[in-house]
Amino acid sequence: MFDFFVSLIPRAVSQGIPLMFGAVGETVTEKSGNLNLGTAGIMYVGGICGVIGAFLYETGVGPENMNGFLAILIPLACCLAGSFLMGLLYCFLTVTLRANQNVTGLAMTTFGVGFGNFFGGSLIKLSGADVASIALSRTSQFFSTKLPFADKLGWFGKVFLNYSFLAYTAVAMAIIASVLIFHTKLGLQLRAVGESPATADAAGINVTRYKYVATCVGAMISGLGGLYYVMDYASGVWTNDAFGDRGWLAIALVIFTIWRPIHSIWASILFGGLYILHIFIPSGTNLAVKEIYKMAPYVVTIIVLIITSLRNKRENQPPASLGLSYFREDR
Amino acid sequence: MNKVPLIHVTRRKDIFWVRAWLVRIIAVALALVVCGVITMMATGLNPIKVYAAMIDGAFGTSRRLWMLLQNIAILLCISIALAPAFRMRFWNLGGDGQALMGALGAAASMILIGDKVPNWLLILIMIVVSICAGALWAGIPAFFKARWNTNETLFTLMMNYVAVQLVAFFVIVWEVPKGAGKIGIINQNSNAGWFPQVGGQKYLLNVIIVSVLTILVFIYMNYTKQGYELSVVGESEPTARYVGIKVRRVIVRTMLLSGALCGVTGLLLVGGTDHTLTTTLVGGRGFTGVMVAWLAKFNPVFMVITSFLIVFLQRGATEITTTFGLNQSFGDIITGIILFFIIGCEFFLNYQIHFRKAHKEVA
Numbered sequence: 001m002f003d004f005f006v007s008l009i010p011r012a013v014s015q016g017i018p019l020m021f022g023a024v025g026e027t028v029t030e031k032s033g034n035l036n037l038g039t040a041g042i043m044y045v046g047g048i049c050g051v052i053g054a055f056l057y058e059t060g061v062g063p064e065n066m067n068g069f070l071a072i073l074i075p076l077a078c079c080l081a082g083s084f085l086m087g088l089l090y091c092f093l094t095v096t097l098r099a100n101q102n103v104t105g106l107a108m109t110t111f112g113v114g115f116g117n118f119f120g121g122s123l124i125k126l127s128g129a130d131v132a133s134i135a136l137s138r139t140s141q142f143f144s145t146k147l148p149f150a151d152k153l154g155w156f157g158k159v160f161l162n163y164s165f166l167a168y169t170a171v172a173m174a175i176i177a178s179v180l181i182f183h184t185k186l187g188l189q190l191r192a193v194g195e196s197p198a199t200a201d202a203a204g205i206n207v208t209r210y211k212y213v214a215t216c217v218g219a220m221i222s223g224l225g226g227l228y229y230v231m232d233y234a235s236g237v238w239t240n241d242a243f244g245d246r247g248w249l250a251i252a253l254v255i256f257t258i259w260r261p262i263h264s265i266w267a268s269i270l271f272g273g274l275y276i277l278h279i280f281i282p283s284g285t286n287l288a289v290k291e292i293y294k295m296a297p298y299v300v301t302i303i304v305l306i307i308t309s310l311r312n313k314r315e316n317q318p319p320a321s322l323g324l325s326y327f328r329e330d331r
Numbered sequence: 332m333n334k335v336p337l338i339h340v341t342r343r344k345d346i347f348w349v350r351a352w353l354v355r356i357i358a359v360a361l362a363l364v365v366c367g368v369i370t371m372m373a374t375g376l377n378p379i380k381v382y383a384a385m386i387d388g389a390f391g392t393s394r395r396l397w398m399l400l401q402n403i404a405i406l407l408c409i410s411i412a413l414a415p416a417f418r419m420r421f422w423n424l425g426g427d428g429q430a431l432m433g434a435l436g437a438a439a440s441m442i443l444i445g446d447k448v449p450n451w452l453l454i455l456i457m458i459v460v461s462i463c464a465g466a467l468w469a470g471i472p473a474f475f476k477a478r479w480n481t482n483e484t485l486f487t488l489m490m491n492y493v494a495v496q497l498v499a500f501f502v503i504v505w506e507v508p509k510g511a512g513k514i515g516i517i518n519q520n521s522n523a524g525w526f527p528q529v530g531g532q533k534y535l536l537n538v539i540i541v542s543v544l545t546i547l548v549f550i551y552m553n554y555t556k557q558g559y560e561l562s563v564v565g566e567s568e569p570t571a572r573y574v575g576i577k578v579r580r581v582i583v584r585t586m587l588l589s590g591a592l593c594g595v596t597g598l599l600l601v602g603g604t605d606h607t608l609t610t611t612l613v614g615g616r617g618f619t620g621v622m623v624a625w626l627a628k629f630n631p632v633f634m635v636i637t638s639f640l641i642v643f644l645q646r647g648a649t650e651i652t653t654t655f656g657l658n659q660s661f662g663d664i665i666t667g668i669i670l671f672f673i674i675g676c677e678f679f680l681n682y683q684i685h686f687r688k689a690h691k692e693v694a
Contacts, residue, residue: 037484093671097678102422102484103625106618107670114663121658122373240660245492252485288503291496298492301485309481329341 006155008273008280010162014233016272017163018043018243020170021225022250023257023264024177029087029218030254031181032211033194033321034094037105039222040247041112042086046223047230048116049082050075051238054139054231055123063138071142075227083223086112087216095211098325109247116226117240124238133239140236166228171265173221178262190214194319197326207326225250249275252301255308258316271297339685351680358676359640362669366644369668374655381651388650389643401534401604402642404541405596407634409613409620411541411548412592414629415585416469417621418552420565425472425487426617428494429465429590431610433597435498436464438608441517441524441601442505453524457602458595465594466587468494473586477579491617495610502608516606526603537603544592549631551588561585593617619666626673637673641666 022039029036036042054075058066090108093099123134144164153161181187192200193210201207229246230238249271256271257263278293308316367378374381389399409426416423423429440457448456468490475481507515518524529536552558563571564581571578600612619641627633648662 089671093674097675098682099674099677100625102424103622104674106424106621107667107674110615110618110663110670111667114660114667117660118373118658118664121660125658248488248492252489255482255485288500291499291503294499295493295496298489298496301489302493305481305486305489306475306479309475309479312479327340327342 002155004280006158009159009269011276012269012273013163013167014272015275016268016270017167017170018225018229018233018246019250019253019271020174020264020268021228022222022247023253023268024170024174024261025218025220025222025225026251026254027218027257027259027261027264028177028181028221029215030259030322031187031190031194031319032214033197033319033324033326034090034211034215035101035105035323036087036090036108036215036218037102037251038086038090038108038112039105039219039251040245041109041115042083042219042222043226043229043247043250044112044116044243045086045226046079046083046220047226047243048119048238049223050079050227051123051134051136051230052119053078054136054236055127055134058136058139059127066138066142068142071139075139075143075231079223079227080220083219083226084216086223087219088212090219091212091215094325095208095215098327101323101325113241116243120238120240124240133237136231136236136238138236140231143231144235164232166224166232169224170228173224174261174265177221178260181261191319194321197321198328201326201328211326222247222250249297249301252305255318256301256304258308259318271300274300337687339687340682341685343681343683346680354676354679355673358672359669362672365672366665366668369664370651370661373661374657376655381655382647384651384654385644385647388654389646391650395646397532397534399642399646400538402646403635403638404534404538405600406616406619406623406638406642407545408541408596408599409593409616410623410627410634410638411545411631412589412596413617413620414548414624414634415552415558415561416589417624418565418629419561419582419585421473421476421582421586422484423469423472423487423586423589424484424618424621425469425490425590426593426596426620427613427615428487428491428617429468429593430597430600430613430617431491431494431498432464432468433461433594434601434608434612435494435501435597436460436462436594437524437598437601438505438514438517439501442514445518445523446521450523454526454602457524457598461594461598461601462591463594465597466591469586469590469593470583473583476586477582498608498610498612502610505608514608517601517608518606524602525606534604537599540595540599544595545631545635548592552629557581557584622670626670626677640669644669 022043026036026039054071057071057074086108090104093104094101120134127134143166146162146164181190189200189205190210192203193205193207197207226243229243230236234242253264253267253271257267274297277296278290281293367382370376370381371378388395390396409430413423413426437457437460440453440460444456445453472481472483472486472490475486476483502514503512505514506512526536529539560571560576560581563574563576564578568578597613601608605612623634623637623641627637644665645662648665649659651657652659652661
């Protein structure tokens, strides 16, 4: 049983890290009152922008002359820039033009997934590979470098230390976001914007600026999830549609964690475990049953949604103005 | 000194319809220009040539024209299915799953009892089963929303994936041949459960059914008591409760209708055109339908136009991807851009911008 967990947990963690990035980013966004359903698209854009950057660098200088520092910095910067632009687009449409947030988010998902698959497909053609994927193995090596002493510490090393720097960044992000939102003046003002923008506005808080900054920062954090997925989890291999529905699960996780980023650390690892549960449950030759096990994360999300609505505690509610555009002259 | 902001935005009370149309047409035209520029940058092709290829891809042959009509019909069907739910402010993002369940119901009937009952009875059973399956998939989130105010956006969304996995399960159970991982064309030899062809055209029946449904939903939403009740619930739940509307019952009833119509979409896909069952059968139309229904403000004429525009672009993009050797996903980028413009132009319909007038010095 112990060995089972030692083998399960690292895989659950590497599945959970993209979800953690997505959930933390989306929580920061939602705290400003913006329900960004475009997270799925943003994570695709973040991933493919990183891939484009890495591809240009890797083919530009050749895999053997690559500088480790630049190999990480270039994809990282590209990923952040791409997801920042997506966040900016969302803000422009929903905050400045006051469009409906759900519709805008869905359109961003259509666009983002299409963007990822289009450029992914084009790069695959450019690289002239026989298989339908791009392999950036050298860049991935830099990204998935693990702590040097992880192997020497037995099971402890395997469970806690065996991850790349982006994984620890995700955990750090969750903690930082949690502290910022709940223990600083900045966070208090952000929550005020999300709860009641009219009140915040009357108190002299610049609602538009808070919404823009929170959403763009949130989008950038979410985008890192896409980058982690390609560069570390998938070992630098981009395949179209491989990222799947993780963006939607990240949005579900926000409700699961009742808008507290600190909870997303364990919750996303749990969801990561549920995501790969079907690999660990022996089903013999009956492949069909595996498809039923793959329902696990979605069914659990539904059950959690129902339970949180049943308990209906005051402190577990979403930001009061979530999903609504703010127009100062409306009463 | 008084500081006057450069731009002052006020809400419009109403807008003259000619002007509203003008704004929309300008937005679409701008979107097409931007798409053209992006196409040119991505491919280095002359955008006029690209649009010519797109028009050819959509209207070029009578087969392409029928494909276009068929795709519009399916997208429109799912949009009109979602429209009543949205007017009630119920965010049904589960159109994909509900349609997929309808498709599963239809396919199950065709496979399990296809050779045991006469064809007319089989088609009748398919209709009933797929409507019930779609309604069930929408009814579950509606019940919890009505009873405990459970978040319906994510509930319906997760139901999509449960439906996908359920279909994946049955695809393996019914796979032909064993180990193929897919079902293939159902009842290829007997054609049991295939909808009859009307007027010698494979897709005409679907187009007729969807047209009739569109008119019926329009009448339901605008000229019946139930349609009025669901608009009141959407506008203000307290008002609805105050005037004695049973809010819970309206929510569940409207969603059952919405899911049933989504189920019909799945039925049309399996019985009318594809005659097979895959997990990607509905292909995200449930999400596109959300945007069509919302952007058209539930007006069926707008819904037809928006569906046409989106399907035309997707069909056209598919055509240019094959002609010019691009990637299939190009259509999604184009669709996304056009949606951004349509979403953005709503602002100019609802708000008015006043620029600061240059103040003349009073002498």
